[in-house]
Amino acid sequence: MSNSNRPWVEKYRPRKLEEVVNQKGIINRLQQFINDKSMPHLIFAGPAGTGKTTSALAIVRELYGRKMALNTTYLELNASDARGIDVIRTYVKDFAKARPPINIPFKILILDEADNMTAPAQQALRRTMEKYTQNCRMILICNYSNKIIPPIQSRCVVFRFSSLSSNDIKERLKVIAKQENISITNDGLNALVEVSRGDCRRAINYLQSCGTISQKVDQDIVFKVAGEVPPERVKEILQTAIQGQLDFSINLLNDIIKEYGLSGINIIKNIHREIYDLKISEKTKIELSKLLAEFEYRLSQGGTEEIQLKALLANIVMLQDMK
Ligand SMILES: Nc1ncnc2c1ncn2[C@@H]1O[C@H](COP(=O)(O)OP(=O)(O)O)[C@@H](O)[C@H]1O
Numbered sequence: 001m002s003n004s005n006r007p008w009v010e011k012y013r014p015r016k017l018e019e020v021v022n023q024k025g026i027i028n029r030l031q032q033f034i035n036d037k038s039m040p041h042l043i044f045a046g047p048a049g050t051g052k053t054t055s056a057l058a059i060v061r062e063l064y065g066r067k068m069a070l071n072t073t074y075l076e077l078n079a080s081d082a083r084g085i086d087v088i089r090t091y092v093k094d095f096a097k098a099r100p101p102i103n104i105p106f107k108i109l110i111l112d113e114a115d116n117m118t119a120p121a122q123q124a125l126r127r128t129m130e131k132y133t134q135n136c137r138m139i140l141i142c143n144y145s146n147k148i149i150p151p152i153q154s155r156c157v158v159f160r161f162s163s164l165s166s167n168d169i170k171e172r173l174k175v176i177a178k179q180e181n182i183s184i185t186n187d188g189l190n191a192l193v194e195v196s197r198g199d200c201r202r203a204i205n206y207l208q209s210c211g212t213i214s215q216k217v218d219q220d221i222v223f224k225v226a227g228e229v230p231p232e233r234v235k236e237i238l239q240t241a242i243q244g245q246l247d248f249s250i251n252l253l254n255d256i257i258k259e260y261g262l263s264g265i266n267i268i269k270n271i272h273r274e275i276y277d278l279k280i281s282e283k284t285k286i287e288l289s290k291l292l293a294e295f296e297y298r299l300s301q302g303g304t305e306e307i308q309l310k311a312l313l314a315n316i317v318m319l320q321d322m323k
């Protein structure tokens with residue numbers, strides 16, 4: 001693959017543990033394992049895009065340096081293609097069983113999306129884990145550690161990764177944008193943080209998509225690429241409806257449907273995100289969220305988008321009379 005087409009999440013994946021941000025406590029302990037050249041089986045749990053795979057690969061790199069070789073010193077499997085018990089019984093077992101190369105204390109198996117594995121496959125994994133611990137240490141990566149069977153959990157040290165702060169994501173994005181000769185406006189940066197919701201991978205992917213459209217990335221481009229409506233626009237629709245201006249709010253709604261090409265459900269989700277920030281009474285917020293729930297259901301049952309969305313706005317206008 002040519003360099004320019006490489007996904008930026010791979011191109012800019014930190015190679016060293018010390019470059020992983022926001023997970024200080026975890027990184028310090030992992031570094032200890034590397035200093036000692038010894039480590040237990042590990043579980044990395046936490047939301048997407050917080051540095052789990054990155055940290056696992058960095059461990060391998062720091063432990064093995066130039067001896068890092070796929071299938072010989074480490075194996076990285078994505079559990080969604082290796083979910084079944086057969087793969088665990090054959091491929092994984094063979095890897096774990098074979099002795100590590102000379103001068104290597106143990107091999108490492110990285111199993112991504114381990115919480116997607118079936119229970120029987122996890123049982124088989126547990127047996128392999130137990131039997132070949134000398135040869136092979138495992139790093140299981142998952143979103144929720146409670147989906148890993150207890151006997152595996154009790155054999156592992158669990159590390160919980162937390163979502164990155166807005167500032168950490170912004171810093172990463174700035175570094176990447178600079179390398180790629182892209183200028184991001186401040187509102188563009190804020191929008192990227194907003195649409196990625198603590199998922200650094202998503203933020204970088206959106207930045208790359210925006211970068212293919214324009215050298216200058218601002219809020220508008222970000223929201224378009226992410227298929228989201230700028231919060232002010234949604235607030236405007238809500239506010240006009242709450243003030244009783246039905247026609248006006250319907251016009252505004254039609255505008256964003258045309259501009260952003262959103263489905264009805266998507267619009268309801270966008271509206272839902274904004275209601276808690278509006279300066280309206282608690283009671284109106286409660287009524288609004290009930291309405292949104294009802295109209296989301298109607299749409300899911302096949303109601304016509306245009307009719308349902310207009311009816312939703314009409315219902316919001318009527319909330320006025322309750323005050
Ligand atoms: N804590 C972090 N520090 C620095 N970069 C990060 C961090 N978390 C995620 N990233 C960025 O996001 C991308 C995806 O991270 P990854 O480790 O694959 O996430 P996951 O937790 O889903 O395994 C990486 O390429 C990296 O650029």
Ligand SMILES: [Mg+2]
Nearest residue numbers: 052053112141
């Ligand atoms: Mg991952």
